[in-house]
Amino acid sequence: MVYDVSILGFGDNVVDKYEHISTMYPGGNCVNVAVYAHRFGADRCAYMGYFGNDKEAAHVIRSLELERIETFKCRQLEGENGCSYNTIVDGDRVWLHSNEGGIRREIPFVLDIFDLQYIRRFDVVHSGNYSFTESELHKIGEAGVPVSFDFSDDSDDAYYERVAPYVDYAFCSMDATEEDIKARLKWIRSLGPHLVCASRGADGCILYDGREFYIQPAVKIERVVDTMGAGDSLVASFLVSYLSDLKHGVPEPQAIETALARGASFAAGICGVEGAFGYGLQYE
16 A cells, blocks of 8 residues: 655664674664655655764665665765664563764754755654754754654653654653553643654553543564564554545544554564564674
8 A cells, every 4th residue: 555645754873783693784763764654655755864984874775775765865974873782582672782873973964955945845754862853853843844753762851841842743652551651641742742652562552632542552463573663663654644644634533543553553563574674784
């Protein structure tokens, strides 16, 4: 199925190095969302960000080429690409350490008028809290394009208060009781986002639209290979389905319910893939 939605991932790209098998995979929240949106069926998918000039960067770039992700607004700088070190325990990713974004941490991406002309061609721009893009979000909103943002599970209150006012679709991960999650979602939405969604791993997700809570159970997985990227795949598939349905006049509550169900099913399939989206490469 093809959805008439265009989505741009703006921010982080990394290689995820799995130390126990000396294999690296392309990834990063914003890259993952662009790739997953393409695989889910979005009509146009792109990534915009900085790459380093090492073999890790070359691997991510080549993988995006093979996935047919638009990258011509990316820039390559001299320095290390983002790199995360991980291992797998019973199918779950265990994060070990990282180089904190590499060159992206040192030289944040500043949007100019030509970047914004490009951005206006998309239905939504997605970024996240490892992207170093916080100062640029207001420009995207002022350009008339909705902003999706992943706060992950480690954003504190001050960060939410600083960033959430510039976000339309807020995503995060939470490990708490349903009651506590609902209270937290209400608070986050009070800061400005239109929709707020909390992923709960094997317990599914909860979304709040200011009127009601939508509870989506996870789809049962027969065999978990790797949970890397599962949350990102939910974000991508939800946005594509939801925005497409709205374009076709589907009432918003129905669009939300359908997108959550489609997203849960798509995310379950991603857990059967090695790395975030494959392309493992041995390293020394």
